[in-house]
Amino acid sequence: NAGVTQTPKFQVLKTGQSMTLQCAQDMNHEYMSWYRQDPGMGLRLIHYSVGAGITDQGEVPNGYNVSRSTTEDFPLRLLSAAPSQTSVYFCASSYLVNQPQHFGDGTRLSIL
Amino acid sequence: QKEVEQDPGPLSVPEGAIVSLNCTYSNSAFQYFMWYRQYSRKGPELLMYTYSSGNKEDGRFTAQVDKSSKYISLFIRDSQPSDSATYLCAMSAAFQGGGADGLTFGKGTHLIIQP
Numbered sequence: 020n021a022g023v024t025q026t027p028k029f030q031v032l033k034t035g036q037s038m039t040l041q042c043a044q045d046m047n048h049e050y051m052s053w054y055r056q057d058p059g060m061g062l063r064l065i066h067y068s069v070g071a072g073i074t075d076q077g078e079v080p081n082g083y084n085v086s087r088s089t090t091e092d093f094p095l096r097l098l099s100a101a102p103s104q105t106s107v108y109f110c111a112s113s114y115l116v117n118q119p120q121h122f123g124d125g126t127r128l129s130i131l
Numbered sequence: 132q133k134e135v136e137q138d139p140g141p142l143s144v145p146e147g148a149i150v151s152l153n154c155t156y157s158n159s160a161f162q163y164f165m166w167y168r169q170y171s172r173k174g175p176e177l178l179m180y181t182y183s184s185g186n187k188e189d190g191r192f193t194a195q196v197d198k199s200s201k202y203i204s205l206f207i208r209d210s211q212p213s214d215s216a217t218y219l220c221a222m223s224a225a226f227q228g229g230g231a232d233g234l235t236f237g238k239g240t241h242l243i244i245q246p
Contacts, residue, residue, distance in 0.1 A: 059139070061237065062175075116233045117163055117233065118163070119163075119177045119221075122167075122176070125173070
């Protein structure tokens with residue numbers, strides 16, 4: 020019973036590098052989302068998806084890209100990493116957009 | 132307006148005390164209310180999920196919603212050191228389909244239970 024799995028758990032990047040944060044869920048949830056969590060800022064929505072092939076922007080989408088080719092997977096891409104993107108990133112999923120979301124354990128990302 | 136207000140704490144209480152955690156909100160469209168617990172270096176985990184006004188009890192935890200005052204609470208009875216964590220409230224409007232208004236989170240209250 021894996022739930023929401025995020026990889027990697029930790030990553031250090033240099034400014035300008037690109038990378039993909041992976042997220043997979045095994046609960047057949049339609050709704051998936053990416054948040055970043057920063058001290059004093061709470062959880063901020065980056066991108067979300069209401070089903071395979073459908074994605075949209077959240078509150079803080081700049082510098083990030085997503086795609087959803089399957090129900091299970093929802094990767095987050097950093098196009099050109101910047102120090103301001105140093106954060107903890109959480110992926111979450113739920114059956115419907117207004118229902119409780121299940122979270123992964125996060126990816127801790129540092130941009131030097 | 133989607134803003135949800137939550138005191139960041141830290142809130143420090145002795146073991147065995149009753150803990151009261153609260154959130155206020157401004158959007159009268161919110162119908163679903165949740166409390167999450169987040170341990171250090173972990174993702175938030177769902178504790179309580181309630182619809183509309185009223186109380187819901189689960190073991191040592193009680194969630195209370197007062198929609199007329201736009202105020203929700205989480206009570207923890209017989210608090211334990213293992214309850215030390217950050218507690219986030221979350222809420223959503225009652226609609227189906229997509230949209231950025233999925234869940235609106237408070238910023239979390241850091242709770243410390245002293246042995």
